Amino acid sequence: MIYKTTLQHITWSFDSLKILMAKASPFRSGDLLAELTAGSYEERVAAQMALADVPLARFLTEHLVDYDSDEVTRLIIDTHDAASFAPVAGFTVGELRDWLLSDHADEITLRSLAPGLTPEMVAAVCKLMRNQDLIAVAQKCVVVTAFRNTIGLKGRLSVRLQPNHPTDDLKGIAASMVDGLLYGSGDAVIGINPATDSPATTGGLLNMLSDIREKYSIPTQSCVLSHLTTTIGLMNKNAPVDLVFQSIGGTEKTNKSFGLNLSLLQEGYEAALSLERGTVGNNVMYFETGQGSSLSADAHEGVDQQTCEARAYAVARHFRPLLVNTVVGFIGPEYLYDGKQIIRAALEDHFCGKLLGLPMGVDICYTNHSQADQDDMDNLLTLLGVAGCNFIMGVPGADDIMLHYQSTSFHDALYVRKVLGKRPAPEFELWLRHQGIMDDQGNRLVVQPSHNLLSAI
Incomplete structure (x- = not known):
């Protein structure tokens, strides 16, 4: 699926969810080495804006690594807890970010949500967050x-x-x-x-x-x-x-x-x-x-x-x-x-x-x-x-x-x-x-x- 967004009269297009995720990532040398990083700050922001509008449920159907050839993908999909996912199933990535930063996302709620989230979902919302946001949400997650x-x-x-x-x-x-x-x-x-x-x-x-x-x-x-x-x-x-x-x-x-x-x-x-x-x-x-x-x-x-x-x-x-x-x-x-x-x-x-x-x-x-x-x-x-x-x-x-x-x-x-x-x-x-x-x-x-x-x- 192609993902698009318009930024200052320029339309940016991303050919797959995998590419969109890579372009939305904050810059690091490894992604540059792999030739995956955004070519400019403008492209990165455009990718982040497009990623914010992606429904979380999309990650359950558009796999970044092929289901048939990768056992980690099969583990992610086959063990996904739909009941735990239900409270946020209608969210986009951007809406999940806003909810995580709200007072509604407390320790008990986040613990019950965890089995319903896939790694790709949390990686996506992570790309939309400042360092301060990452700290604020992680501090609410208590894992004993x-x-x-x-x-x-x-x-x-x-x-x-x-x-x-x-x-x-x-x-x-x-x-x-x-x-x-x-x-x-x-x-x-x-x-x-x-x-x-x-x-x-x-x-x-x-x-x-x-x-x-x-x-x-x-x-x-x-x-x-x-x-x-x-x-x-x-x-x-x-x-x-x-x-x-x-x-x-x-x-x-x-x-x-x-x-x-x-x-x-x-x-x-x-x-x-x-x-x-x-x-x-x-x-x-x-x-x-x-x-x-x-x-x-x-x-x-x-x-x-x-x-x-x-x-x-x-x-x-x-x-x-x-x-x-x-x-x-x-x-x-x-x-x-x-x-x-x-x-x-x-x-x-x-x-x-x-x-x-x-x-x-x-x-x-x-x-x-x-x-x-x-x-x-x-x-x-x-x-x-x-x-x-x-x-x-x-x-x-x-x-x-x-x-x-x-x-x-x-x-x-x-x-x-x-x-x-x-x-x-x-x-x-x-x-x-x-x-x-x-x-x-x-x-x-x-x-x-x-x-x-x-x-x-």
Whole structure:
């Protein structure tokens, strides 16, 4: 179908919904690389005006990626909840935007609406919103998940403790873990990116994490971010797997490039559930995503990168995850060139994920060849804290010495909790008090060399 609008006596025409969505997207380097972006600001505004008039129901019949050839599209369409969609079924994209920003769209209403929205719908309305709008709506979406603690409650901000090491040295990892715990990080997950994906290495890291967690009765969950097939193999050997990790994308071809499909994800999900390791909940999956992953795999199917990213959230939503993390600036300047583009993309991802009912966290990060710096990350950290982000990363010194990129530090987490009055997950907060790490007001206490956690290293 052709979409048209007239702007200052000039008629702009867009040959398909896929093209219209791409032209309406705020500028970013990845869409330019894919030759999808609008050719001018005027064309972008014209596309946004035309997109505002598109009925939401159109996205259920005009698929951006072919239904017959893409299992992510089939998942989106076949699992769509028509009853949840009914209250907004008569809206256009522009009307959905206005409604989301109104007082009628409150926490309870948005929670009930989430199963009725498709990724393409939320990606479309996102393209019509300023950064302020994205924050205002996301802040109203409360998504709570649980495993050994409860993540996502109002007034809470959790932290993934990321103690990576370039050689997977157990002592080095343990030192970073203890460092993070003593700064109040680790309630989202203690998650290690292994330097190698060998089952032996992954198994050793899992055992070490489990031993330390059990020795100190830490109410959190652990994860080694190995490939799904490695984790399934280890679960079959009774390894202490809490969360099953996998990077996912928004098209079948993207996921194939990651060595997976929906059937394999289902196998991992069921295996993790069968272990019954959670104590306060059974959300067992941890997914990571990022704008540009489909394009980098030449698997974007002509869809703009923000919409591809939102489609990945349909995959995540199907498996009721504990955590979904958009690693927003990790992929590099070819896809998000500078701090401005990284900030916009992070707010988009957080908004889209939350509106779809996902427990969104953000790795507030950049690579050293991007036109960004730590001041940009400070800005983004504060904005996401206001927006109600479920969790962020805690990396020693904000510098991941294994993955070679810049993220947020344990100190950054203390900062944003302090200035915004945020607290850790309740079970973890109680543990921090009992350990003498924090007081009742959330202030960090001085830890003596004799503290029992230091015996872990």
